[in-house]
Amino acid sequence: MTATEAPTAPPRLMVYWLRRLGDKLVLILYSRLFGLMLALFLCFPKQQRMSHNNGIGATGKLRIVDHPEFPAHEFFEPGKEFPVRIRHASATFLDDAMNCIRSLSIKLSDQQFKSPFDIEMNTGVTSLFWSAASFLKFASMRGEKYGVEYREYNRRYPDGLKGSMTAGRRHASSFHNLHYYCKTPFLFVGKDGLKRYAKYRVIPADSEVEIGKETDPSEWDQCNQRILPHETRGRNYLKYEYEDRVKRQGARYRMQIQTHPASEEEDPEVFNNMVVWDEDLYPWRDLGIMTIDKVLDWRESTLTTFSVNNMPKTLGVLPAHSIFDYNSLNYMRAHSEIARHARVLSYKVFGMVPPIPDNDNRNVSDWGQ
Numbered sequence: 001m002t003a004t005e006a007p008t009a010p011p012r013l014m015v016y017w018l019r020r021l022g023d024k025l026v027l028i029l030y031s032r033l034f035g036l037m038l039a040l041f042l043c044f045p046k047q048q049r050m051s052h053n054n055g056i057g058a059t060g061k062l063r064i065v066d067h068p069e070f071p072a073h074e075f076f077e078p079g080k081e082f083p084v085r086i087r088h089a090s091a092t093f094l095d096d097a098m099n100c101i102r103s104l105s106i107k108l109s110d111q112q113f114k115s116p117f118d119i120e121m122n123t124g125v126t127s128l129f130w131s132a133a134s135f136l137k138f139a140s141m142r143g144e145k146y147g148v149e150y151r152e153y154n155r156r157y158p159d160g161l162k163g164s165m166t167a168g169r170r171h172a173s174s175f176h177n178l179h180y181y182c183k184t185p186f187l188f189v190g191k192d193g194l195k196r197y198a199k200y201r202v203i204p205a206d207s208e209v210e211i212g213k214e215t216d217p218s219e220w221d222q223c224n225q226r227i228l229p230h231e232t233r234g235r236n237y238l239k240y241e242y243e244d245r246v247k248r249q250g251a252r253y254r255m256q257i258q259t260h261p262a263s264e265e266e267d268p269e270v271f272n273n274m275v276v277w278d279e280d281l282y283p284w285r286d287l288g289i290m291t292i293d294k295v296l297d298w299r300e301s302t303l304t305t306f307s308v309n310n311m312p313k314t315l316g317v318l319p320a321h322s323i324f325d326y327n328s329l330n331y332m333r334a335h336s337e338i339a340r341h342a343r344v345l346s347y348k349v350f351g352m353v354p355p356i357p358d359n360d361n362r363n364v365s366d367w368g369q
């Protein structure tokens, strides 16, 4: 810095820190308000999750691989076994035959909520939104009617449309053969103390073809998630298939991890969940094999919930500084717990929501419809 610049530095620094503080306050405010709105207007009165209401839970175990090729971590000790509870779901409609994003959420405990590690994953390598600001646009521009949604959002944000094309699975034959990605990166501080970032994914344990991807849908096709004309599959066909599969032969999955070293001068794109990390540089490594042997009934499946806050400190959510920060997506998730509490409380007050009926009310996302 030259002598002429020096006097201006302290005020500039102050402005910088004030801006940062302001940005953080806006993030805190938006996240808390969004959680509160969800709780007050959706989760408690309508007894719904924000998304993924249509699902099935199951239990089993995860065994960490004996010879890990990922950096050593005290939580993922080689050969260690965890009980697991999972939930497969379709977002957001109460009809398995619609073109939906499918999900797999895992908790490393057999409890409704308490767990040392949870991870929520959707189909598709990339996402439909990339920051809290983008997510709030996405949420406010849903514009759903009779199973058609996000027309305005997709038109205005082509990246969001691309993400939705990547993630939608209309012709899924089973929850089991799909590939699920956590999309947003998390912290990973292993035994060597080095800071890294981690992403997780789950694929079938033995090689199987992933069925259900749309081939080059038009923009309109992607917004139109309705069942096809003359659809023969029922509203619950995927959940029935999964139940039969688990009873008959169980389900085996391969959980994998991708780690990325942290750097002093980080390129923010590392955190962008619309950008796939180069698999040659940051290959997927086997984390463990998950075996599922029992499905849960509707009540227990509905009471099972997940959180990004259920993680050891060394594997948790990365800090975010503004609503435009890519890590603000996980910040929002971490600060929306009130929505989950409100939903669970609603079952105590009004009783459990009924299972999705096998009737002719197709293309709906609300119980009352």
Ligand code: HEM
Binding pocket: 034, 038, 048, 049, 050, 051, 052, 055, 087, 088, 089, 103, 104, 105, 120, 121, 122, 127, 135, 181, 182, 183, 184, 273, 304, 305, 306, 329, 330, 332, 333, 336, 339, 340, 343
């Ligand atoms: C790419 C990022 C995201 C992914 C991969 C993701 C994934 C998921 C999945 C798989 C579920 C269903 C879990 C289940 O089966 O119970 C879920 C539920 C939920 N997500 Fe997200 N989500 C993301 C972003 C967000 C954001 C930004 C928010 C904002 C607050 C959010 C809030 C919620 C809430 C409130 C629920 C319902 C929780 C409950 O009532 O149990 N998610 N998410």
